[in-house]
Amino acid sequence: MPFEVRMPQLGMNQDSATIVAWLKNVGDKVTEGEAIFEVETDKATMEVEARSEGYLSDIQVELGVDIPVGELIATIVENKKDIVKSTKAPVLTKEDDSKSDGQQKDPIEKEVVAKGNDAPASDDENRTESQKLVSPRPVSEKVLASPKAKVIAAEKGIRVSRLRSLGLSEPIHAADVMSLSVGGQSNLMAVVDDGYFLELVERSDKMDRTEIFISFLHGSWRFLYPQKALSLQIINFDGSVSSSCGSESRKKEASAISISLFDLCETNLFSYGSGRSENILSVSHNNGTFILNFSYNDTDLQLSDATQLINEMAERVGNPIRQLL
């Protein structure tokens, strides 16, 4: 008997939703827990997972159309021969596929959603027989913290967006923020001979200097902490921040340590520290040396971590050949 896939109830005051993307084609094999389509309500976009194993069949609705909660959307059949073809679903491209495969869910995010949603999937058998709800995507950047907690965080120089990554559970109140032993900013500096590195820049036709710095920084981090996520940004001269293209930092994770690179080599500037609790590696160039100045926050990084990281980074800048090997 086929499992029915119906439009899920996704919130208390929501009586319809729109399918914005199919993540599987009719006839594709789906396993339990695998995301099969994306829906959008007035509040969020979410993925809906299959609740049983089988083949996706008989897609009955079109993309972009408002569909009442509980409406039959498709079925999942046990045998290949029972698949009913449909003209209503678009055929997925390769890219779409990889996108859905690449989904990673942060456990903290899931917890927040479970707490915050007034009415997660209803217990009504008819409605949710073959699917279950997963967390919203994209991740909500909004951290649930009281106004007072936010004021205290600001006074301590902690960005509200970081309260979650500091391990506080939401909703976050004043006392939670006060309990944080937020250290100040610390500084480490390394001076490295520029010879080999400049040679490397000259030979490289794929990456410029800044990109090589980013790549080295990323490599140093991976080498020291293969399990820990890192988010890298580049600070531009106009004050704007662009996220780097480091392969694993593409997806911003709430628990990731964030480091910004400020490439000052073209200027007379020497180093930069923002005064906020940020981790900034500024790189300047002077008299045949690169000066690596790392201003970091004590709650993000221990002294030992920071020294290892900057030492490793300095090694790579000073001797890029070793890195290439």
Add this chain to the structure above:
Amino acid sequence: MYTQMVKIRVFEDNANQLYLDAKMPGLTHMYSGEEAVAVGICEALRVTDKITSTHRGHGHCMAKGADFRQMFCELLGKVKGYCRGKGGSMHIADQTNGNLGANAIVGGSMGIATGSALRAKLQKSDDVTVCFFGDGATAQGLMYEVMNMAALWKLPVIYACENNGYSEYTSTDEIAAGEILERARAFGIKAFNVDGQDVIAVNKLASELVEKARKGKGPFFIELMTYRYHGHHVGDINRTYYRSKEEETEWKKNRDPIEILGTFLKTEGIANDDELRELYSKVRSEASEAVDYAINADYPDISEVDMHVFQEG
């Protein structure tokens, strides 16, 4: 009394013009045609006697002794108006002459007038309060509540019903069952009907009743048969659906209170045509001077907006 009636007529002519010229904000109701009512009664009152007025209140205000300048200022929302520009046409009142305010709620002042009379009785003061209201207000329940108490407690109040035949845009015959006077009589209140276009008759009756009320023999009720020349408000131009042009012409031509008194004065040899004409033009120039004064007067400072919400101190 002739001068007072002329002043009201001239005031209203100017107000009408100001309104039509868009120099006057808001909404206004003309008293023209009913002058004998306000003047006949107010001439029987002392400064210390009180009146309560209506949305059609310019006439009462003028008859109780108000001044052109401050009245026009109020109409134009100027700070030198009687209410510092906060009342406007519908709440205009010269408080120092015992005018307790013009009320934009039909029948809304009946409690106030009766309360004023209650105060007079409690404080053993011999002033009398006259409550002006229209025939339309007789449909309000408040009137019967307060007439009951006024009669029970013999309060010095006179209910003056200006019956101009129309309750806004509806003939009074269509809104009032039975006789209005009988309603007052049901409470044991002595009630009288008088020709509201004959200022001498109005004044004679009012004088008698005021003096009686002063001696604790009130309350009284007077129905004054009158007519409003204009519509319910300025701008109520197409009136034929509720009253005919012929009817309006008849009142204006043969029942005009100023004409009636003028004829009397001439017949009695008290004044001649020239004197009356001269008086008329003197009032006109006073009014026109006052209009200019008001147009050039200052608006209230905007800081006054939250002044007088409460009496401070």
Add this chain to the structure above:
Amino acid sequence: MPEITLSQAVNQAIAEEMRRDETVFLIGEDVAEAGTPFKVTSGLVEEFSTERIIDTPISEPGFMGLAVGAAMTGSRPIVDLMFGDFLFLVMDQLCNQAAKIHYMSGGKLNVPLVLRTNLGATRRSAAQHSQSLHALVAHIPGLKVAMPSSAYEAKGLLKTAIRDDNPVVIFEDKLMYQDKAFVPEEEYCLPFGKAAILREGTDVTLIGTSSMRQVCEKAALLLEQDGISAEVIDPRTLVPLDENTILDSVKRTSRAIVVDEGHQNFGTTAEIAARISEKAFYFLDAPVIRMGAMDVPIPFSPVLEDITVPTAAVVAEKAKKIVAGELIHAL
């Protein structure tokens, strides 16, 4: 200091003011020999005679209107409105006349009158004799609104009301008429716009008006057993409202619950909560909670009626939740 009932306190205030000022008189239904259904004015007619303690027909708009006129011309009437529910009958005279006359006359006329009435459910009086309608009049500019919560306050606030040159509506809790409190023997008035901090605390501010003051005080005792320190504030007058005392307290405690017996929708609790949210936003560590009467006509049946009004237990429970930092109405 003698202990007297709220009813006696009101009676004393009226008598003292009538002795002090002969322009003061009392008007209403059954105020003379009957002394009102709650026996609040008993005995006054013996001293002041029916000249100044005036029984009226059952004509609320009528005697309200009379009071306005008398007040405008030199008297200081105290209007006795038997039940707060009858406010709807006198609305035109109170709100269109009394409240606006000073303003409309450009400050030239005054209406120094007091409208005494009551509020409060749980007397098994059903939907037309149980309402707490103070928010209705507090909405109208030109009216002052006082909400005594004890015999002491009832006397002091009423005396101030009688001396005020503006129309004042004063609500007595009809369940509290027999409640006793210590009242000074010497004369005193309580200023309008000055809240009372009845209990100091550090974790949460409970703001309780009139009948809800006792509820808040009892809730504070319950919370104390759980180690939570609650501050209790009685605003005493809604208009003018002592915003500063409330805001100062909430800035210290970071949490507030506003408790009032009027209906919760668009009510007194909403107004006070909104002011806190606007003016102490950055000090808040929890949502400001409103607790009013349930938004239903007050039912007759005791089992139903009792759940329409906030109780100490319910207030304490809510306070515990916000102090514990539970997620309330998020997202």
